[in-house]
Amino acid sequence: MAQGFQRAEADDEPALMLDINTTPLIDVLLVLLVMLIITIPAQFHAVKMALSPASGAASLTAGEVIVLEIDAQSNIHWQGQRVTASELDARFVQLAAQVHAQHIQPYIQIRSNKAAAYGVFVQVLATTRRHGISRVAVRGAEVLPP
DSSP, rough: GGGGGEEEESSSSOOOSOOOHHHHHHHHHHHHHHHHHHHHHHOOOOOOOOOOOOOTTTTOOOEEEEEEEEEEEOOOOTTTTEHHHHHHHHHHHHHHHHHHHHOOEEEEEEBBTTSSSSHHHHHHHHHOOOOOOOOEEEOOOBOOOO
């Protein structure tokens, strides 16, 4: 232990360095700085919100509740009545015309059976979006009675 404090002479082994190695400390500080730089801008992102229209514009009021059910065989039911994909599209065309004429936005509830095909569910959602129906609620997967 006394060798570390003695002066090294030309024929002896090189002297031990007693300085602290600051390289790992600097590496850790740089990593923390990079993490800080990356996380700070995330706090300042704007949140886009759809606000109600101006007071002078006609606003859409709440309308009727329409229940769409998809059974285990992937059949679509509009208010309990079975419809095909083309009939569903035709009903949404009528509904979209009603929305534009009366400014009454209907409330669509989609209930799907667990065994229903996912593609049919996506098709129903796409149909609502394509016709401008914005008030859509999706209820969790249920086991609907046959």
